[in-house]
Amino acid sequence: MKSPLAALSLTTALVFPGLAVAAPVTFATTLNNYGGDGAYLALYLTDASGSYAGTLWLAGGKSKYYDSLSGWYRATGGDPAQIDGITGASVGAGRTLEITLDLADALFDAGYVLHVDATAEDMRDSPDDVAVPLTSEGAGQPVPGRRYVATLQYDR
């Protein structure tokens, strides 16, 4: 799932010093066979102080269920401006969500943390199913999730 709009939105949402240098980064989120309907996923960043920095992707079509992505919803209040142009379909059990974004180099090794919140109908809410710092060394290393996510991996 490549989206030029996503990169645009992110670069306009996040204002960083020395943003000039950006490169494509691919995020691959593979789900477990958790035995349920398609999962809603929110991929977002917090900065070194733990404050919300921006959303990378929101998988899941119906906004009425977004407050079950509880960490993301707390950070944004469900603000539609945060996800304008960076939403897609929910992700089935066992499937992989792959997104590629132009991400500023300044976001790496600077204390930014990538969070994945997940939920599925009639199943638990799973805020911070994955929470992993964005680092140069971490790139290419699969990270296990807690409930819905089997692994998450980002590649620069």
Add this chain to the structure above:
Amino acid sequence: MLRALHRWPGLAGLVLVTLLALSGAALSVFPAIEHLAAPQAASTLSVGELATRVQQNYPGVEQIRRAPSGRITAYWFEGGIPGAAVIDPATGAGVAPADASASERWLVNLHRQLFAGDTGRLVMAAGAGFMLLLSVSGAVLVARRMGGWRNWFGHARGGTAARLHVELGRVAVVGLVLSSLTALWMTASTFGLLPDEARLPRYPAVTSGETGMAPDHIAALAALPVAGLHDLGFPDPNDPADAFTLRTGRGAGYLDQGTGEVLAWADAPALARVSDTVTMLHTGRGAAVLGLALGLAALSVPALGLSGFVLWLAAWRARPRIRGNAAAGRAGTIIVVGSESGSTWGFAATLHRALRDAGQIVHVAPMSAFDPARYGAARQILILAATYGDGAAPAPARGFLERLGRATALPDVPVAVLGFGDRSFPAFCAFADAVAQALVANGWTMLLPPDQVDRQSPQDFARWGRALGERLGFALDLVHQPVRPATHELTLVSRRDYGAEVQAPAAILRFAVPRAGLWQRLRGRGFPRFQAGDLLAVLPAGSPVPRLYSLASARGDGFVEIVVRKHPGGLCSGQLVALAPGDSIRAFIRPNPGFHAAGGRAPLILIGAGSGIAPLAGFIRANARKRKVHLFFGLRDRGSDFLFAGELAGWQHEGRLARLTIATSRGAHPHHVQDALRAEAAQVLAMIRTGARVMVCGGRGMAAGVADALADILAPAGLTPALLKAEGRYVEDIF
């Protein structure tokens, strides 16, 4: 119009609506199972107490949820491993696995979205829309058929498929309307078209910074009964900025994990509660019995669909096929057809074909499409009009007279009217007569005097065709073979012979009612219901023209009984009187509603001679309610052709027959039924004054004699046979 609103969505949505209903019916059992299986919370239990109990069992608990069925589920992490269970609220311990069964999830996905996401949801919503349309149009059609909403549960008539369709539909319709309306509401809610979203407020910027308050000490949770809970999210005890997340039927908000204070709260919109109720009504979650009832109603849908399809198929097969119909504006001859059944359309097709063969350009249209303004090239208009029952216009022709009144007459385009009807009805071809009168009154000229076709007579039709051809200046030979209903094979069970000694051999023939399978009956191919007075149309070997015999029995008697008198040289009667038990004939039932005894307590005066006794004997046989019946029976010799002699004596003994008057035409005092009537004039008049109905069955001469005698008997009272006929109190079945 309404029928089309029922028929086309029914055909278009047959598979979809059936799928929707069957999956819904299968799903309806889950809430009941869940309600029985899930331990229910005591009504006094608070959310705070429940949360504390769960936390004691599962220290890593993250969320507890209450389903509308009362089932409580907890989700936790233990050593990094996620866990979930259905909770017994009394102990806070898990008692069953939490996740829905794969089969239930599969069914939900099928029922809700055909495994096709939002597209599937819209398709299924369309299915619900079809179901609603079918339910509402079906209900109006049932009310119309039953003669008003008050007779909703009245006696359903018709073939097996028609009765099944009505009887199932009128019970199931309430559930189907409820299911489809709530389904459409839920779809609108899912697509965010309704302002019914109960959303969490913005997360508070500041918390107390404290942690560790037990849920049962938090006032908002201690005061909330479990029944009001939707879900409760537990905070991370290591993060003082985290808080309890609470959702209830009234709203949603955050509670401080150190002080229990309500940090933020948003009330649910009023529509959220409506949507909760709608969801409960549709799914049965929280109303398991209702859910099962809706499931049962949904189970009727396949049967409704199948019987409806069978009804449509039968009508479609019987539809007229007009090949090469010219455009209205181009045609020199316009044929206008007003008919409820296909039979008149069959005549129209024959007429169309014959005129085309004669080089004419012909347009055929139903009366509902009658529009003289479009008939630019017309040289003549031919109207074929059927009449039903007591002179009513057939359904497709209703409003025709009004349309005729509004239309501008084309004085240069003469019109011919041909009526189709049944001479045994009091108002024979009354609608056609009304059409002819209206035409003249509105300034149209007549091509031919109005004419009639009795009981689909090919001879009547051919005669009219010759007259029409003469008028138009070419030979018009109308050879119409009416479409015969499917025949049944009837096997003779027994026969009783009379009259040989008086040179009038006659026999009472009793046939078995043919048996039919369910599929045949569903398709309307079973042997139909019949009652005394209806006709058995027998097809003799060697002739395509059926001969009609009055029935002396009803379906309920379990046999088909007729009386046959042997005519010298008669093809059919000859074959019938030669039958031996075990032999069979081909025949079908032709309903004859104008000659039924009808219900009510009014006395009956039955007058019959010879084999005309048959339907009258049937009326008496069926008179279990012992209404007063006086039978006048004309025969030749008591010792020879006294048909039903033994039975009549028995029926008199049982009270089914009040009085029997015999008139014998041979012997010392020759005597006919009309003479017997005159002899008992006072008695007859007294009965007629109390509302008696006169029913006459026999030959033409005898019927004329009876009419004369009755005229004399009625005159002193200022009554006439015509007056009684108009009231439907004097009916004849003449052969």
